[in-house]
Amino acid sequence: MTETTRSLDKIDRNILRQLQANGRLSNVDLARLVNLSPTPCLERVRRLEKSGYITGYAARLSPSKLEAGLTVFVQITLDRTTSDIFEHFKQAVQQEPGIAECHMVAGGFDYLLKVRTRDMESFRHFLGDVINPLPGVISTATYVAMETVKEGDAVPV
Numbered sequence: 475m476t477e478t479t480r481s482l483d484k485i486d487r488n489i490l491r492q493l494q495a496n497g498r499l500s501n502v503d504l505a506r507l508v509n510l511s512p513t514p515c516l517e518r519v520r521r522l523e524k525s526g527y528i529t530g531y532a533a534r535l536s537p538s539k540l541e542a543g544l545t546v547f548v549q550i551t552l553d554r555t556t557s558d559i560f561e562h563f564k565q566a567v568q569q570e571p572g573i574a575e576c577h578m579v580a581g582g583f584d585y586l587l588k589v590r591t592r593d594m595e596s597f598r599h600f601l602g603d604v605i606n607p608l609p610g611v612i613s614t615a616t617y618v619a620m621e622t623v624k625e626g627d628a629v630p631v
Contacts, residue, residue: 482527485510489518490527490631497531542590545619546597550585552610560584562609572600583615594618 482490488508492499499507505515522528537543552559560578563585567576575588587605591597597616605614 548587549583549615553612559610
């Protein structure tokens with residue numbers, strides 16, 4: 475167990491679980507759920523924010539209602555695996571709002587992208603206009619998600 479993990483007690487972990495499940499909880503409701511009074515609860519939340527355990531709050535949106543119902547995963551292979559190519563690629567990806575996620579991976583390719591688009595035609599244009607011109611891209615492989623079985627960014631607490 476690391477020093478960082480050791481500094482969280484049972485109440486801190488419960489606060490993190492509750493806020494991860496519902497980031498819109500009022501401090502009064504959160505305090506009730508974790509068996510604290512509101513002032514110490516708020517102090518703990520602020521400490522968790524300041525120390526980087528809580529990095530932000532967000533709403534979960536419906537991709538299909540926002541014309542982004544098609545989820546596609548794209549394997550990216552770069553022409554060279556040098557630090558300058560990696561850096562140029564990362565900078566370009568971070569500027570592209572159509573790429574929902576990007577992960578450097580170990581294995582037979584370099585990066586895995588998660589892309590959301592309206593439909594297959596939109597994705598084909600996105601692949602040609604955005605992904606293929608990214609710095610260093612030599613090849614791609616595309617996997618279309620037929621059904622989302624589980625999704626989210628919940629972290630085990």
